Amino acid sequence: MTQSLSGQRRAETRLDAGTRGGPVVVVGAGPYGLSVAAHLRAAGVEVRVFGEVMGSWRHSMATGMFLKSTPAATDLSAPVPGGRLADFCRAAGEPELTELTPIPCETFVRYGMWFTQRYVGTVETSRVTAVERCGVGFAVRLEGGGEIEAAAVVVATGLATFAYIPGALLPLAPGGPGPRAVLSHTSQHTDLSEYAGQRVAVVGGGQSALESAALLHEAGADAEVLVRDARVRWGVRPKLQRPWGQRLAAPASPLGTGWALAAICGAPGAVRRLPAAARMQLFRRALGPSGGWWLRERVEGVVPVRTSCRVERAHRSGAEVHLRVGGAGGGPADHVVDHVLAATGYRLDVDALPFLAAPVRRAVGRVPGSQAPRLSGAFESSVTGLYFTGSLAAPMFGPMLRFVAGTEFAARRIAGRLARQGPRR
Ligand SMILES: Cc1cc2nc3c(=O)[nH]c(=O)nc-3n(C[C@H](O)[C@H](O)[C@H](O)COP(=O)(O)OP(=O)(O)OC[C@H]3O[C@@H](n4cnc5c(N)ncnc54)[C@H](O)[C@@H]3O)c2cc1C
Known part of the structure; x- marks a missing residue:
């Protein structure tokens, strides 16, 4: 045989x-x-x-x-x-x-x-x-x-x-980013109060960026959030009781409401059988950056948030950091801060x-x-x-x-x- x-x-x-x-x-x-x-x-x-x-x-x-x-x-x-x-x-x-x-x-x-x-x-x-x-x-x-x-x-x-920092920021920390350098990633912190009294640019528009900015502000730092997208997205306050019509139209899932999320969460094994390109699309697009609903009041109107902007260049001059910020968001092109906090994901x-x-x-x-x-x-x-x-x-x-x-x-x-x-x- x-x-x-x-x-x-x-x-x-x-x-x-x-x-x-x-x-x-x-x-x-x-x-x-x-x-x-x-x-x-x-x-x-x-x-x-x-x-x-x-x-x-x-x-x-x-x-x-x-x-x-x-x-x-x-x-x-x-x-x-x-x-x-x-x-x-x-x-x-x-x-x-x-x-x-x-x-x-x-x-x-x-x-x-x-x-x-x-x-x-x-x-x-x-x-x-x-x-x-x-x-x-x-x-x-x-x-x-x-x-x-x-x-x-x-x-x-x-x-x-897998912490990721965009290339434009990396020249700020030739010895590597970290809380004591002028550039750090959000994953490197347990205590943001050490920046009290300092100017901190938070780069990113998701939960890490927005919550870090709120904590920095509450600790007495002068924080500003620089967001690449045209707007900041916020989660919706959940309803404890939803009428059956709403539950049918947009069923609940661990990741939020709606049929698409319910399907993705209900059948991860089926997601695996999708073509790789479709899976990657899902991976990149589903659940983009957003802030939790309960965080909104601690950020909106409290911490300056500049949208549609991108850090193009960054250099250090003495103890200060100069950021060149481009994009349609307006505001000064040159930004001077003491620390840059990259909330730029993984x-x-x-x-x-x-x-x-x-x-x-x-x-x-x-x-x-x-x-x-x-x-x-x-x-x-x-x-x-x-x-x-x-x-x-x-x-x-x-x-x-x-x-x-x-x-x-x-x-x-x-x-x-x-x-x-x-x-x-
Ligand atoms: C800022 C932030 C907020 C988040 N909030 C949420 C949230 O609200 N809800 C949610 O569901 N998810 C959230 N997540 C996603 C979250 O990371 C995951 O849901 C969850 O922690 C993943 O669990 P894990 O076991 O894969 O990894 P982790 O929780 O990261 O655990 C990793 C483990 O690996 C160990 N380890 C690493 N390297 C080694 C090594 N070489 N040898 C031995 N051990 C090692 C660590 O000590 C740790 O025990 C958040 C992520 C981030 C970054």
């Missing part, structure tokens, strides 16, 4: 995947890593989780920030009922959250810690410094020198390494993951038109046993994967697959 080469390869791949030794290693202990780990542990799969529990929410968000998502869209995925944000609030005696209550980041961090104790158990705080191919599995190296063999690796490291790029060895990175197939990984229906990349979840999976499964709301779909798919084939305790 003969077997085609591709058929033989497929059979070998299945065999490899089923016979690899060592635990599943989850790199990252944010909402996605914790949710996958919870499901794997419940399924009896040996798993080791590395990272700081809710690390990004402790170190990449400024004090005083709130989540933009609503409580119903902010649940981590637990393998059994009882692990929702509302359950945590009840158990911890925290005030009940409604659609009209912005969630403080601190509350979300406490929820993540409670969830970890209840469903995940041990999380090892060591950072993963390298993931290399080793036989049919992986060698995972840890900060401090340890090394373990893993049958499979789930990358759940969030956005931090660019997904597998090559920017510092811990993936170069041969592994090279072997990860990409979504056409992006540097995000091409993934199977179970979030596995073209490198057998290497999974990606969270924002990196959004160009495959749609915008829900950029948010906590995507943890349920991702965790069940990944854990389901690994539990069927993976190593057992």
Whole structure:
């Protein structure tokens, strides 16, 4: 009997995947890593989780920030009922959250810690410094020198390494951006009050830009927001009770109301089957930059916001920063400030993951038109046993994967697959 080469390869791949030794290693202990780990542990799969529990929410968000998502869209995925944000609030005696209550980041961090104790158990705080191919599995190296063999690796490291700053601003910080340089990215701050009394240009028009500007202003800084688009978009205050006609015309989803969002959120697996170009269009266009409805009164008429403008050039003169601002927005072309805060988002790029060895990175197939990984229906990349979840999976499964709301779909798919084939305790 003969077997085609591709058929033989497929059979070998299945065999490899089923016979690899060592635990599943989850790199990252944010909402996605914790949710996958919870499901794997419940399924009896040996798993080791590395990272700081809710690390990004402790170190990449400024004090005083709130989540933009609503409580119903902010649940981590637990393998059994009882692990929702509302359950945590009840158990911890925290005030009940409604659609009209912005969630403080601190509350979300406490929820993540409670969830970890209840469903995940041990999380090892060591950072993963390298993931290399080793036989049919992986060698995972840890900060401090340890090394373990893993049958499979789930990358759940969030956005931090993808922070993007436009080229026009980069000459301001030849030594790299940061809170002590004259240029920084919003992900580098936990305390914006250090800019009290300073002139700060906030570049960007999304939630990070607008909320940072509000916090800067409230801390006594002289902030101005420079927005590329012609206007700032604001979310709409949710209605607690909607008549059935409205609910039918624009059904609710974790990302907002309307049939398009409901479809995207209801069927991320179907999004994956769309042509790559359509998926990328969805990834780029759905849910563009906007500010949360509850933030509006802290910005409009309070903090100067200049729209239709673009920073064309930036240079430093002594302690001051000179920005050349072009576009139809009017206002002075030359801007002098003490600090520039880039709220300019993130660019997904597998090559920017510092811990993936170069041969592994090279072997990860990409979504056409992006540097995000091409993934199977179970979030596995073209490198057998290497999974990606969270924002990196959004160009495959749609915008829900950029948010906590995507943890349920991702965790069940990944854990389901690994539990069927993976190593057992
Ligand atoms: C400013 C801002 C506001 C946001 N607001 C919302 C919101 O309101 N609602 C919402 O749903 N989403 C929001 N998001 C999106 C949010 O990032 C995700 O929803 C969520 O945090 C993604 O979870 P994650 O587990 O993928 O990543 P993260 O939460 O970023 O967690 C990453 C984890 O990886 C760990 N890690 C990183 N590198 C390593 C390494 N080398 N070794 C070991 N561990 C490592 C970190 O310590 C951390 O534990 C926001 C994002 C930003 C930037």
